[in-house]
Amino acid sequence: MTAPALHIDWTRCDGRGLCAEILDRALTRDDWGYPVSLRGAEGGRSDVPLSPDELDAADAAVALCPVLALSRVAR
Template sequence: MTRTRTLRIDRIACTGHGLCAELLPELVDLDEWGFPVLGQPTVPAHLQAHARRAVAACPVLALRADRTPR
């Protein structure tokens, strides 16, 4: 069984800094107000290191990468 990661955004905690979109532009876009929008929540294997870095860089801990069995 392999494990994938699924990105989640806590929209209440997010203050729109935009670091997630800067560090992970393949999966995160910003809306017209500067808040993140996920194109696809599942993180491909080749982007998992970038996703972990984006999660760690979020100043308000609003971005999470949850492990999900696949």
């Protein structure tokens, strides 16, 4: 079984931080406003693991991202 994750496309992200506000248990923001994972491996910053209770919030973050930098993936 694959685990759900939130994928961040760094070529599109401009650091507005809306996703970090919506998924505040999974993401924080760095000094420039870009999302930073609060969990997972250091090298896995593009795919942020999600818990089952965060899936609706992740879908909202994907839908509300103004630059379409987010997507839900299974890893």
